[in-house]
Amino acid sequence: MNPRRDLHLVSAALLTWGLGEGLFLVFQTIYLLQLGASTALIGLLLGANAVMMMLAQIPAGYLADRFGRRPVMWVNWGMGVVSTLVMALATSLGVFVAGMLVYSLTAAVMAPMNSYIVHARGDWSVGKAVSMTSAAYNVGAVLGPLLGGLIADRFGIRQNFFIATAIFMLSTLIVLLIRRQPVEAARHESAITSLLKNKPFMLALGLILMVIFVLYLPIPLTSVFLRSERGVSLGAIGRLGALQSVGNVVFLLVLGHLPALPVFVISQVALFAFSLLLWRGSGLGLYGVGFFLLGGYRIGRAMTLSLIRPLVSDDQVGLAFGFVETVNSLSAILAPVLAGLLYDRSPASIYPISMALLAISGVITLIVRRSIPRIKSRLTLENTSQLPEVFEAELETQLALEERKSP
Numbered sequence: 001m002n003p004r005r006d007l008h009l010v011s012a013a014l015l016t017w018g019l020g021e022g023l024f025l026v027f028q029t030i031y032l033l034q035l036g037a038s039t040a041l042i043g044l045l046l047g048a049n050a051v052m053m054m055l056a057q058i059p060a061g062y063l064a065d066r067f068g069r070r071p072v073m074w075v076n077w078g079m080g081v082v083s084t085l086v087m088a089l090a091t092s093l094g095v096f097v098a099g100m101l102v103y104s105l106t107a108a109v110m111a112p113m114n115s116y117i118v119h120a121r122g123d124w125s126v127g128k129a130v131s132m133t134s135a136a137y138n139v140g141a142v143l144g145p146l147l148g149g150l151i152a153d154r155f156g157i158r159q160n161f162f163i164a165t166a167i168f169m170l171s172t173l174i175v176l177l178i179r180r181q182p183v184e185a186a187r188h189e190s191a192i193t194s195l196l197k198n199k200p201f202m203l204a205l206g207l208i209l210m211v212i213f214v215l216y217l218p219i220p221l222t223s224v225f226l227r228s229e230r231g232v233s234l235g236a237i238g239r240l241g242a243l244q245s246v247g248n249v250v251f252l253l254v255l256g257h258l259p260a261l262p263v264f265v266i267s268q269v270a271l272f273a274f275s276l277l278l279w280r281g282s283g284l285g286l287y288g289v290g291f292f293l294l295g296g297y298r299i300g301r302a303m304t305l306s307l308i309r310p311l312v313s314d315d316q317v318g319l320a321f322g323f324v325e326t327v328n329s330l331s332a333i334l335a336p337v338l339a340g341l342l343y344d345r346s347p348a349s350i351y352p353i354s355m356a357l358l359a360i361s362g363v364i365t366l367i368v369r370r371s372i373p374r375i376k377s378r379l380t381l382e383n384t385s386q387l388p389e390v391f392e393a394e395l396e397t398q399l400a401l402e403e404r405k406s407p
Helices: 005-034 039-067 069-089 093-119 126-155 157-175 191-197 199-216 222-229 234-255 260-280 284-293 295-311 314-345 347-380 389-405
Strands: none
Touching: 005 039, 005 069, 005 093, 005 126, 005 157, 039 069, 039 093, 039 314, 069 093, 069 157, 093 126, 093 295, 093 314, 126 157, 126 234, 126 295, 191 199, 191 314, 199 260, 199 295, 199 314, 199 347, 222 234, 222 260, 222 347, 234 260, 234 284, 234 295, 260 284, 260 295, 260 347, 284 295, 295 314, 314 347
């Protein structure tokens, strides 16, 4: 039997989910306006979505470690189907918002799903497995908005939600086929306490918070900037968004097999170039290159899991990934706030400030790149065989350097 059978099934489920989500997610704020929401209320709802997504991550990771990853994945997939159907059937703003907020909770699937992917990867590295599944989702996310725009223009946005519900049902049928994975015996010590005492894990978590924050900072208001300050048409912005999804896929497939920390550096270089092109560039050609480089943000998000996995035990993977997704969500909440403040002062100022912060975080990443393997080597010097291969190369290199320095 194919050792990566379940990995391929999860990829297929994510591809169809990305297609369904892409049908309506881009048009959701427009539909809220049609239902009578003010722009201020829409902003509050998007903030509430992000908060709920953040708060759901750690509990979902804990439940996955406690009861198994597959049941938590099934529940989240089912919630997605039901909540999207509620949004499709809604004829009032209140009912639609209820469905929208429940749908935001499906983001809790990230920790258990990524934990499942790590354990289903066979002989692949963590980075390669996560990148492949993320790329599958993004292929669907490229097609979804293009198809969704055609449907919305012809039949209205509401029909997008009905079609998305049907596609989500197909995705759910696929994910029901994945096999159960064993639940590792939990340690006597509190899992959360154990993680908080894990210095390499906490150092990596702090690095992730910083890197994802600076990677995301120049992104949230870019569409507004292009439309208001550069006069780019809505159609052109839509095409740039599709090009961003293409960049996501390319970055994930090309860089997904590399160790996490070097990819973090590449991601920051890519977003530095994006910021420079948006700040000083002109014309859709340069903007297109910049949007393609936004794939650096997606691969950066994906590789956070590759960085964390070697630093925790098997029975902590789901919870640890929950912490990671919580930090990622926190960055996605904080970065738009700073971006909004900068935009109000001077719209273009977001980009040079992002470039400065990216340069600083890049230097810090290079420093931490040496620190994490060294700390980990002290903790696991007698048991390096248990470390996943995605981190072994860095650790072995660091140990070799330390041996040469020894008298």
